[in-house]
Amino acid sequence: METTAEYKLVKDTHKLEKLEQIVSEMITNGWKPVGGIAFNNGFAYQAMARLSKSPKAEVIKPLKESPKETTREIGLTTSQVMGARYREEI
Structure with a gap:
C-alpha cells in the first residue's frame, strides 16, 4: 500500500452557506483544512487535504x-x- 496525498479546493459564495456544510462533511471523512478561508471576486475558498492509503498511488x-x-x-x-x-x- 502506498500513501496518496489529496488536495481539493472548496468554493462557495461569500455568504458561506454551503461552504460550512461541505467543509464539515469533509472533516468527518478525514480531510483537514489547509490555512483559512480566502475570498476573491465574491467567492469564498477553503483548501482541504488528506493522506490516504491506496493500492497504487497515482503519479x-x-x-x-x-x-x-x-x-x-x-x-x-x-x-x-x-x-x-x-x-x-x-
Whole structure:
C-alpha cells in the first residue's frame, strides 16, 4: 500500500452557506483544512487535504510549460488562465 496525498479546493459564495456544510462533511471523512478561508471576486475558498492509503498511488506529472509561457501563446493573463482551468474551460 502506498500513501496518496489529496488536495481539493472548496468554493462557495461569500455568504458561506454551503461552504460550512461541505467543509464539515469533509472533516468527518478525514480531510483537514489547509490555512483559512480566502475570498476573491465574491467567492469564498477553503483548501482541504488528506493522506490516504491506496493500492497504487497515482503519479501526477508536472506541467511541461509554465503558466506564463502558456498565457503568452493565447494572449491571456495568468489569472484568466488559472480561472478558466478552475472552471474546467481549458
